[in-house]
Amino acid sequence: MNIFGEIIHDRRSVRDFEERAVPLSVIKEIIADACEAPSAGNRQPWGFVVIVDRDMMKRLSDESKTRLLEDESVIRSPLLRMYRGILKDEQHNVFYNAPCLVYITGPKRFHSTSADCSLAASYFMISAALRGLGTCWVDLGSYIRDPGLLEEIGVPDNHRIIAPVIMGYPKNIPERPQRKEPRIFKIIG
């Protein structure tokens, strides 16, 4: 239909990136686009942490994997359970070789934080795709619990991490995965 129709059809979650860095000016443009998302009561409650330091990314990956393996919800979640092998592999970095990681955070006490920050993440990922950048929402990288580490990366006490999004210039773009037919349970009227 138009460039949005194309971009949403063609955008893939990317996990394999070129070495080159994403310019900070571009990261900031994409964050500005993310802030155009709607939010409950127009509170725009999101905050951002930008990490382009690979050592820090590795530390965050290790922390998140450790916490996930301690977390009983992993046992209850079929999807997280599926990832247990990866979580136990010390070599595996959940952020892959991405040159950039952006954490989208929101207030712990807002009931709408998950929805608001997910909408912002969606705008972020589409904006990145339109700039030739690949992204992937890496849920496995969100389980940062160490207060010292959270402070070090600048997440305020009253915020929690909703969306860890890796970003970079794609080296490999996966094939379009199989799509289910839309499930419309009922049409009333």
Next chain:
Amino acid sequence: MNIFGEIIHDRRSVRDFEERAVPLSVIKEIIADACEAPSAGNRQPWGFVVIVDRDMMKRLSDESKTRLLEDESVIRSPLLRMYRGILKDEQHNVFYNAPCLVYITGPKRFHSTSADCSLAASYFMISAALRGLGTCWVDLGSYIRDPGLLEEIGVPDNHRIIAPVIMGYPKNIPERPQRKEPRIFKIIG
């Protein structure tokens, strides 16, 4: 930058609609676009309920308002507390005069349901905007608890409502609300 940049800048949450119906074929196209959203583990867990019957919308509005007023979380949430006047007003329909309401639902037991369905809602609302349609995510309309009513509208037992999105041709489009400067807590690297 391009049509996405324009649409995300210009899209407003719309709560005042023309009388005319949205063709079902258009609703289905928008739902198909929503299903292009990424999801955790590519599970595409979303389902949709389309309601174009205004009596049913009124019943759903009444049920949601009643449940919200019973709900202790309303007391804890400053935003929901702000809406208590509206919730107590019997004449107020939380779906306004929208000719169409779409519930986006997801599995209760998936830890990613809120994020997945929010991403789908984002794609849904942008796709609608590109077709000249107004939308608004009406959180106040999501609190449907009556099992009989949930069954009547086709929400399966194992699903919960994440995003109630009203849609129609805009009669009035609000001014762009004030935007905060993006809050980048820290740049590391």
